[in-house]
Amino acid sequence: MTAATATEFTVLVAPHMPRLFRLGMRLTRQPSEASDLVQEALTRAWANWDRFEAGGSVGAYLARIVVNTFISRHRHARVVNAAAARSDLVDHLFDRGRMQEAHAPEGCWHSSLLSDEVHDALDALPSHYREVVELVDLQGQAYKEAADELEIPLGTVMSRLHRARRLMRDRLAGYASSMGYGDGMVAAAA
Secondary structure, three states: OOHHHHHHHHHHHHHHHHHHHHHHHHHHOOHHHHHHHHHHHHHHHHHOHHHOOOOOOHHHHHHHHHHHHHHHHOHHHHHHHHHHHOHHHHHHHOOHHHHHHOOOOOOOOOOOOOOHHHHHHHHHOOHHHHHHHHHHHHOOOOHHHHHHHHOOOHHHHHHHHHHHHHHHHHHHHHHHHHOOOOHHHHHHHO
16 A cells, blocks of 8 residues: 555544544443454554545445444354354354455445344335435434435434334334343333
8 A cells, every 4th residue: 555545544534533433432332442443443444445435435434344343353252142042143143144244344334234124124214214224323424414415404314313213113123022122122222
């Protein structure tokens, strides 16, 4: 990689650092772990920078790498814990196709984490709700970024996201129960 590429990478990544750290905090709940996670993700992003498509969302690309890095770092612990309780869940989470998708985050930003049932629920949303969910919840954009991209007011993004989440929660309640999440957990998420 050339010095010009390193400078370009630094300039494009710098504005996203606070959001990446917040994402790391949500995932790890520890400042030192979050810093380590973001650092490792940035190392992976730099190593694969030639794969990033110009014009794509740098923030979404980096957020996906942070999430995939988190999953990779904690895979062993999850396998050991989940195998004892839910072997069907382990098979679902560590499907070979999903593992291959993790190596190409830009091309499959949401399919590596979502089950078929969640995909179906997302597809069933009206398009104006689905767009907001994809931008904010799946790509990790801020409400303001989503509002700018969709050319709608910030309040509209927030209300559409609220309604979409409620529709998805209602549609997925049975699936959540079948996966071992009790009604109390689903209601608590409301």
